Amino acid sequence: MSPDAAAPFDxxxxWRKSPSAALRPEPFGALxxxxxxxxxxFLKSKPLVAVVTALEAHPDVPSTLAACEVPEAQHRAYVTALATLxxxxxxxxxTEESA
Structure with missing residues (x-):
């Protein structure tokens, strides 16, 4: 297990999608x-797929959620989903090396 996997989600x-992970679009969202x-x-919504895809273009999760127009009331649920991922x-x- 990598050190990041054991650390609490910040x-x-x-963040970015892992280069070792592949997204496959599905009607419900993506695998x-x-x-x-x-x-x-399973990513069970297309907005969550958009957030995961957009992570690499933004400096942190809150700015990614804002850019993807996720309603403020849903931010906690998205952070929980991203922590699971x-x-x-x-x-x-x-990191600088992976940017």
Whole structure:
């Protein structure tokens, strides 16, 4: 397990979809498969897919949510979903080297 996977999710830092994870669009949202750990996740809404895809273009989670026009009342649910994706290594912290 990577050190990031054990650390608490921090929405104030930059994130991105893991290069080892692939998104497959589906009518309900998308399937995400991680080729390294072989985990499969379901993104059950198209707005969540948009957020995961947009993470790399923004400096943190709140600015990504704003850019994707996620209503403020839903931010906590999105942060919870992203934290789950981080624990399963579908998304990862973005560093200078990975930017």
């Amino acid at each position: 929405p104030s830092v930059p 995400v498969y991680h080729f390294g750990n072989r985990k499969l996740s 981080a624990r399963s290594q579908m998304i990862q912290r973005r």
